[in-house]
Amino acid sequence: MNDMTTSFSDSAVMVEKKASLLEAVNLALHRAMAEDENVVVLGEDVGVNGGVFRATAGLRDAFGFKRVIDSPLAETMIGGLAVGMAAQGLKPVIEIQFLGFVYAAMEHLVSHASRLRNRTRGRLTCPMVLRSPMGAGIRAPEHHSESIEAMFAHIPGLRVVIPSSPARAYGLLLAAIDDPDPVVFLEPTRLYRMNPQPLKDDGRRLPLDTCFTLREGGDLTLVSWGASVHETLQAADRLAEQGVSAEVIDVACIKPLDLDTLEASVRKTGRCVIVHEAPRTCGVGAEIAASLYERALLDLQAPIQRVAAPDIPPPLYRLEHLYMPGVEDILAACDTVLNYA
Numbered sequence: 001m002n003d004m005t006t007s008f009s010d011s012a013v014m015v016e017k018k019a020s021l022l023e024a025v026n027l028a029l030h031r032a033m034a035e036d037e038n039v040v041v042l043g044e045d046v047g048v049n050g051g052v053f054r055a056t057a058g059l060r061d062a063f064g065f066k067r068v069i070d071s072p073l074a075e076t077m078i079g080g081l082a083v084g085m086a087a088q089g090l091k092p093v094i095e096i097q098f099l100g101f102v103y104a105a106m107e108h109l110v111s112h113a114s115r116l117r118n119r120t121r122g123r124l125t126c127p128m129v130l131r132s133p134m135g136a137g138i139r140a141p142e143h144h145s146e147s148i149e150a151m152f153a154h155i156p157g158l159r160v161v162i163p164s165s166p167a168r169a170y171g172l173l174l175a176a177i178d179d180p181d182p183v184v185f186l187e188p189t190r191l192y193r194m195n196p197q198p199l200k201d202d203g204r205r206l207p208l209d210t211c212f213t214l215r216e217g218g219d220l221t222l223v224s225w226g227a228s229v230h231e232t233l234q235a236a237d238r239l240a241e242q243g244v245s246a247e248v249i250d251v252a253c254i255k256p257l258d259l260d261t262l263e264a265s266v267r268k269t270g271r272c273v274i275v276h277e278a279p280r281t282c283g284v285g286a287e288i289a290a291s292l293y294e295r296a297l298l299d300l301q302a303p304i305q306r307v308a309a310p311d312i313p314p315p316l317y318r319l320e321h322l323y324m325p326g327v328e329d330i331l332a333a334c335d336t337v338l339n340y341a
Helices: 008-012 021-035 059-063 075-087 099-113 149-153 166-178 228-241 259-269 284-299 317-323 327-338
Strands: 017-019 039-043 068-070 091-095 129-134 159-161 183-188 197-199 212-215 220-224 246-250 253-255 272-279 305-309
Touching: 017 021, 021 039, 021 059, 021 166, 021 183, 021 197, 039 075, 059 068, 075 091, 075 099, 099 129, 129 166, 149 159, 149 183, 149 253, 149 284, 159 166, 166 183, 166 197, 212 228, 220 228, 220 259, 220 327, 228 246, 228 272, 228 327, 246 259, 259 272, 259 284, 272 284, 272 327, 284 305, 305 327
Parallel strands: 039 068, 039 091, 091 129, 129 183, 159 183, 220 246, 220 272, 272 305
Antiparallel strands: 017 197, 159 253, 212 246
16 A cells, blocks of 8 residues: 555545545545544454455554454355444444355345335434445456446345446445445456546545436447446547547446436437446346336437346456457447447
8 A cells, every 4th residue: 555545644634646446445434434433344354454455454553443343254244243233323334355255245235234224114224335346357266256236236225336436436435334224335346456546535425326427428328337437438539539429427326326317418419338347137237228218219319239248257367358348349339329220
């Protein structure tokens, strides 16, 4: 870690420095814990080691072992503890080391965390955040490379957030910790140290449930989230060289979806390509496409295209470049909608 994460007091007075997405997560956790003593961090190796990617580095020294808790290698226990803590007034932020390890905690997320408000008719809430790295591209085994955001999005009562830049990671994580209901906060591993950007540690929250328009355009709409935003922006640059103006939208919060922003863009451009790293079948891209057909069918000038991973487990790293949607795949889909007759 560089000097951005040495301590909360140091980061609090910074005017603006470049930070990676990983450092932005660390800064947000420092600030949230300093502002609210009920915020606790729990997970495997989050304390002494600062997390497998060092996202929680420095937290144990700043806030002590009672608020930064190293757990056993037991995701089921981590999930259950978080629900109990949240129900009794704490704000646990739990870390699952890799998204493929979350299945053991799903029982608590699905059967308890997501239903606590409804089950108790509002008497109890579950203000917990589940953080986990997600996605391929770091040459890791399959359980370290999964993108299963659609699984979480299907569960009523769970909010699902996926930042694609340091600024959005910082502002959205602070907002997620403030939320009185459970939030699944997925951090694209491939972006952790990619493209540091200027970031001011000012405690500013970004709105949840809102899409971010990263680039204005009038010829077609490119919709993405997470790590795939990187390739989507590259594709938009390539299209601009050809005289094609692409509007790029980062969904950021895939549950609930900000369909108003997406609809407005598609009504303006008449064409849409949706890009995501998760498998194609029953992916969030299918939900977005169906909703846009319901809302803006008569404004569409071509069928919506989806660019996604195939319906297979993430392969070994030698084949990752074939598995993840690339710039050329996005451009091919754009060519289809632009030349549709």
